[in-house]
Amino acid sequence: MRSAFINSLLKKADENTFLMVGDLGYSVIEQYVGQRPEQFLNAGIAEQNMTGMAAGMAMEGFKVFTYSIANFNTIRCLEQIRNDICYHNLDVTIVSVGGGLTYGSAGYSHHAVQDIALLGSLPNMTLLLPGDPVEVEYCMEYIFNKKGPKYLRIGKNGEPRIHENVRDISNITKIKSTNDNKRALITTSNTLHKAIEVCELLLKDGIAVDLFSVSVIDRNFGKELNRQLSKYQKIFTIEEHIDEFGFGSLVKSRLEGINIQSFGLKKDLCKVVGSQSYLCGEHGLTTNNIKKEIFELVRKNK
Amino acid sequence: MNDQINNNELVNLSKEVRKDILKMVHASKASHVGSAFSTVEVLVVLYKLILKISPKSSTDKDRDRFLLSKGHACTALYAILAELGFYEKKLLDDYSKDGSIFMSHINSEVPGVEFSTGSLGHALPVGVGVALAAKKRKKAYKTYVLMSDGELNEGSNWEAFMMAAHLKLDNLVAIIDANKIQALGFTKDILSLEPIEDKLSSFGWDVIRTDGHNYEQIYSSLTSLTLESNGKPKVLIADTVKGKGVSFMEGELKWHYSSPNDEEYDLAVEELS
Numbered sequence: 001m002r003s004a005f006i007n008s009l010l011k012k013a014d015e016n017t018f019l020m021v022g023d024l025g026y027s028v029i030e031q032y033v034g035q036r037p038e039q040f041l042n043a044g045i046a047e048q049n050m051t052g053m054a055a056g057m058a059m060e061g062f063k064v065f066t067y068s069i070a071n072f073n074t075i076r077c078l079e080q081i082r083n084d085i086c087y088h089n090l091d092v093t094i095v096s097v098g099g100g101l102t103y104g105s106a107g108y109s110h111h112a113v114q115d116i117a118l119l120g121s122l123p124n125m126t127l128l129l130p131g132d133p134v135e136v137e138y139c140m141e142y143i144f145n146k147k148g149p150k151y152l153r154i155g156k157n158g159e160p161r162i163h164e165n166v167r168d169i170s171n172i173t174k175i176k177s178t179n180d181n182k183r184a185l186i187t188t189s190n191t192l193h194k195a196i197e198v199c200e201l202l203l204k205d206g207i208a209v210d211l212f213s214v215s216v217i218d219r220n221f222g223k224e225l226n227r228q229l230s231k232y233q234k235i236f237t238i239e240e241h242i243d244e245f246g247f248g249s250l251v252k253s254r255l256e257g258i259n260i261q262s263f264g265l266k267k268d269l270c271k272v273v274g275s276q277s278y279l280c281g282e283h284g285l286t287t288n289n290i291k292k293e294i295f296e297l298v299r300k301n302k
Numbered sequence: 303m304n305d306q307i308n309n310n311e312l313v314n315l316s317k318e319v320r321k322d323i324l325k326m327v328h329a330s331k332a333s334h335v336g337s338a339f340s341t342v343e344v345l346v347v348l349y350k351l352i353l354k355i356s357p358k359s360s361t362d363k364d365r366d367r368f369l370l371s372k373g374h375a376c377t378a379l380y381a382i383l384a385e386l387g388f389y390e391k392k393l394l395d396d397y398s399k400d401g402s403i404f405m406s407h408i409n410s411e412v413p414g415v416e417f418s419t420g421s422l423g424h425a426l427p428v429g430v431g432v433a434l435a436a437k438k439r440k441k442a443y444k445t446y447v448l449m450s451d452g453e454l455n456e457g458s459n460w461e462a463f464m465m466a467a468h469l470k471l472d473n474l475v476a477i478i479d480a481n482k483i484q485a486l487g488f489t490k491d492i493l494s495l496e497p498i499e500d501k502l503s504s505f506g507w508d509v510i511r512t513d514g515h516n517y518e519q520i521y522s523s524l525t526s527l528t529l530e531s532n533g534k535p536k537v538l539i540a541d542t543v544k545g546k547g548v549s550f551m552e553g554e555l556k557w558h559y560s561s562p563n564d565e566e567y568d569l570a571v572e573e574l575s
Binding site: 018038039041043044046048049050051052053054055056057058059060061062079080083084087088 | 410416417418419420421423424425426427428429430431432433434435436438439457458461462464465469
């Protein structure tokens with residue numbers, strides 16, 4: 001997804017584009033810097049200043065991107081995002097690589113697991129939560145078509161490509177259809193591939209679940225969610241983010257009268273090191289576990 | 303000093319601004335009157351003699367940009383903008399009232415106000431961005447940021463001091479309203495700043511320190527700072543007195559928070575008349 005971001009930026013950038021990085025982006029940004037050296041700044045390891053500068057440049061008409069990883073350009077400078085960018089409704093996109101537990105073994109400091117809750121509660125903010133490289137491309141089209149504060153949450157590199165074409169994608173994309181309309185699974189950001197596997201395993205056991213991927217949460221989210229999902233009897237959500245106040249909670253608050261079960265990360269701290277898949281296991285957020293829980297819930301309610 | 307504007311005019315404007323401030327904080331009981339009073343002479347010189355900005359050019363692309371980082375001193379800026387005709391003076395009566403855009407920390411919804419602040423340490427980084435944009439676009443406007451001395455406790459300012467010098471932003475002018483008192487006491491006792499000139503000069507800024515209530519000195523310092531395009535950002539340390547202009551408010555911590563009661567209000571207005 002990281003390459004999809006920078007390739008898309010290279011393609012779409014014009015004279016008003018400006019990329020700032022917080023001294024991160026080795027082997028990602030080089031081609032952009034080569035092509036547009038005057039529209040690039042390494043702001044150093046100083047994210048509060050970077051975010052304030054981004055607001056200042058956006059006030060003067062630049063379309064600014066601040067790029068970093070983990071929580072560095074989100075939570076570290078949350079007040080600059082809130083007061084400087086969002087209050088003034090400025091055209092700044094915060095791009096953070098390493099959504100969820102991507103940087104698992106780097107330790108707790110690098111786990112971006114509260115970002116959706118924190119940034120999603122800010123005024124004027126649009127969340128862009130792609131699940132594969134093609135959804136990144138879709139999000140970049142959105143970013144270049146609309147002004148205002150945005151947060152682009154990127155996993156890492158090498159995620160499998162799910163969609164054929166960017167034209168197949170909308171803010172909420174139906175990925176698997178079973179013509180059953182009873183049950184749906186909604187995923188966002190980097191759990192897309194996991195959600196597909198869950199659906200496939202369930203289908204093998206005779207349980208049909210439609211699959212949706214949410215790549216954009218903007219002011220129309222609730223309306224669009226209801227348009228596509230209010231017909232279902234039971235909905236499941238998956239996210240690599242703290243379950244409480246996260247994506248699942250948001251879906252629950254927007255879809256009234258539907259039984260919704262969310263799967264996410266526990267708030268409990270994990271104080272040992274582990275890979276992304278190990279840590280997901282500690283939180284019960286594995287393909288097999290989610291499949292098993294959904295299977296049992298469905299069987300109980302039959 | 304600019305021959306066309308005499309000292310009396312500046313003195314009178316300062317008095318009017320202080321009276322406007324008093325009226326606002328007295329009616330609303332939303333104060334920071336001391337922090338507003340210490341900025342008055344600096345603001346008067348900026349808006350009368352330095353800034354290329356007027357009610358007619360308040361959205362002009364070539365106007366100078368002024369950002370108030372010490373947003374709690376908003377009444378001083380609201381007052382001067384009203385005095386200079388950015389909006390009708392009677393609008394100041396709305397200050398801090400329910401539903402009004404005149405927030406008790408500076409609000410960019412008010413005509414002539416570039417940027418909203420309130421939490422400290424925000425406007426200098428933004429000013430660095432605005433000044434960098436001018437360099438990128440080859441625009442001649444200058445960016446001015448008025449900060450407090452207590453505000454320099456915030457680390458974000460030091461990130462910005464470093465970056466502005468690194469980027470050689472000689473079109474950026476910071477003004478530090480050094481009134482020596484912050485929320486719980488004297489700046490020197492809470493987190494000492496001195497020697498502030500040495501600090502900023504070693505950070506790569508051109509520094510001048512001056513009496514922040516002396517029009518001539520403020521004017522000549524700002525003009526000499528901005529004369530040279532030498533690749534260094536500029537900072538004026540304006541030594542001021544918290545509560546300046548009303549004898550019983552001067553240098554008193556109480557007036558960081560308090561609003562004058564009726565009796566104090568009358569006394570203060572009398573002093574200014």
